[in-house]
Amino acid sequence: MRDLDSLTSWRSDWSGLRVAVLGLGVTGFAAVDTLAELGASVTAVAERVDDERRTILGVLGVPIVDAAAAEVPEALADAELVIASPGLRPDHPWLVAAAERGIPVWGDIELAWRVRDKVRAAEWILVTGTNGKTTTTQLTAHMLREAGFRVAPVGNIGTPVLDAVRDPEGFDALVVELSSFQLHGLAEEGPGALWPHSAACLNIDDDHLDWHGSAEAYRAAKAKVYRNARVAAVYNVEDPATMAMVEEADVVEGCRAIGFGLGVPGRSDLGIVDGVLVDRAFLDDRHRQALELGTLDDLVPGGLRSPHMARNVLAAAALARAFGAEPAHVRDAIRSFRLDRHRTELVAEVDGVRWVDDSKATNPHAAEGSLSAFDRVVWIVGGLFKGADVAPLVERHAGRIVAAVAIGVERAPVREAFARHAPGIPLVEVSTADTGAVMRLAVEAAAAHAAPGVTVLLAPAAASMDQFDDYADRGDRFAEAVRGRGAHGDDDRGPRAHD
Template sequence: MSALDDRLAGLTSWHADWSGLRVAVYGLGVTGFSVADTLAELGAQVLVVAAKADEERRMLLEVIGAELVEQADLSTPPESLAEFDPELVIASPGFHWDHPLLVWAEQRGTAVWGDIELAWRLRDKVARPDGAEGPADWICVTGTNGKTTTVQLTATMILAGGNRVAPCGNIGVPVLDAIRDPEGFDVLVVELSSYQLHWVNRNAGGELSPFSAACLNIADDHLDWHGSMEAYIAAKAKVYDNTQVACVYNKADENTLRMVEQADVVEGARAIGFGLGVPGPSDFGIVDGILCDRAFLEDRANSAIELTTLEELEEAGLSAPHVVANILAASALARSWGVEPQVIRDVLTAFRLDAHRIELVRVEAGVNWVDDSKATNPHAADASLRAYPSVVWLVGGLLKGVDVDDLVGKHVGRLRGAVVIGVDRTELLAAFRKHAPELPVLEVEAGDADEVMPTAVRLAAGLAREGDTVLLAPAAASMDQFADYAERGRRFQSAVNDYLDDSAS
């Protein structure tokens, strides 16, 4: 190992000597800025490389003493990057693994980290509020769908159990911001995307070791980023590496079981399954409408602990099957941390889903209008569609290279009709022609984002009948016509309310 390699391997603490280290940060989104801000605080020399920088972050970089190189076309490394001669590169999650800037770093032998590795190395900045030794523990959650709901539930349960906790990571709050909070945390519940997991556990000294970890499910998604399903699964599987206490997996998804079986974990870590059926020993599941913990009790061979009931979840609007699965996973993670069953029950009584997650917008003339704009891939849309018996389906957007044929074929029997939006419509229309040639399928031709949802809602209303659900579950990303899934959902809700109010007047 070179002297630089030795130095990087030894940078495993906030209190190590980071001063003068030349670090190039790729990207200036929320994550990229948190990386630059952290490194500047540590005394490193920071150069941020970005295709575009908003004015506020540009000014903030000047304040913290970091340099910025802004170049619209990053297919060729900026000359100033080579002149800076970085000793370390930290890539924001949006940078594809074979981006020219990362290829450039690899060719010159420069170490590449992600923000998660940096945060793991720096996690000892603030002492834990509970007085326990060491930094806050991490509970890590990944999966194709349900991550955010599961992270929020787990964090809420731990908070209600009397501990200081932060939901962070891909959920919106960078982990680096959480580890620098001056009041500290007992535990971080970290949502990890496949992009972030791609970069973990690659370098000496930066090996992530969660207290507990979960992969909720695996389905085709982000294949355009990873290049293959095998690479996508390999990235997700890293969430279980070095897990200390509990590897929580989905009994209905063999991929997650294989991940746990193949993971190199800390001795004594247990495999904890969750599913909608009767739980075996060391599982979470459902018996006669009762959600049960059969893992964290002494006599798990013969008994179980009641957590809540399906009836109570229905009253709270949490009874959709995929939501129940998320609840079981979150309960397993919270119980691994020691949260009492009654605390979990109390949390579930009051918990509500995020906006644009199977959110009921309106009921009018016996028709339910539901916003699940967060269903940005076929797996999420499948779960959403399964929750309703008769659907007018609003679908389409950016498909990200995934196949929608199976999704359409699986659900044509429950469809009253479909309204197709977005730019990637060729495959969708072909699937509808193949599986349901008689089904009414209408297209929204409007290119203006202001017109897409009003048109879609008007067309859907013409198809819907009493007892139907008009469901926005696009099975696709939103960036073709909207800023993000939230804007897509807000525009849908606004269009629904405007249309129904106008119809009633």
């Protein structure tokens, strides 16, 4: 068995290392491609492989094992290392088999950390949290670009870190979005352990409990983001769990705890004073002064004006300032930033009714932010709740919900939550399993309860894979149904509500 501790650089001897890569999604394919370039002997194990990737792997000489053919692929028998897709649960038969055989298991993040010096080793800035990771990652990268750094937002955001470390021009910094799955598998010590420049956990609420097994395990995975942080550990002053993570984190001596929140900031924090975003962390006289980073009005063009988006801006500003961005760079970045689609995106406004797509709200914590942004809402909710409880969300926002439309295969939790906490609010259930009809029926039902001044909000608080390809597909189908309805008039009011 090869000594893996010696593999700490792109220039280490990876030749002939027998590696089984489990899963050929975006990260798995990047791992296969990287290892093949390093000269390792790679076998890909996957249940589904698209034609393009199958062709490329054929050119690379990488065999593909059909994972559906056996519970434990034969490729594991000869492997010296396993690279696992972050979506594989710890109790997956493949990972159990690897553990029984004593085969080390890495994720793509650990592999990327070890080979990060192919061109020049960029600093890593880590971002996690239950909600807001992608926006904060993009904002941080945007602010650092304004400051003149060469930077890339990577990781769970969609671009594999392994692709970035092989970029021929290299980067000054990588802003790495990490999911709880990716964090769970990170090495705690040794050459595979990360030593980030800075790190942030934006917030914590129960999510992915079906994967982690408990809320405690989920939070423990998230807390790994701070381990070995060298310059700044950024946390949410309004979320005690993130503060506790920082207090308990094993960081490098001299690493500063930097808080962010919507109130007046304390020393070493970022916050808001009279509509102005201010920094009391990165200046010499922070006991008596603060630096202006922008105003709440600056957030409006980019769709960042809601409370949860303002928190994302402050978190990103803390990370960017820790890396060397000046206040003017932060301000200019805020003014020029635009949100990705499906994040509180205004689809249409017709007859005084706003139709908003926040399909990216894939858990109750994310939906909390978008619900809080509107006064009167017809709420389209449902999908796969992944063990999360939607009832507290219904209880907190019953006063602003005009009506609700339940979609997805797990409608019972929505039905029970409204029966318990908001029995007087009309609830429509869309029971069809036809993906092509779900959103048309949901939009028709919502229109029946919408009136001027009301926002019809798609914020499902649940994952999308029960009926859609992903959250983007869900949002696209919502937008298509909204625009189609506008084109064809308002005669068909859809199914009627029941209590």
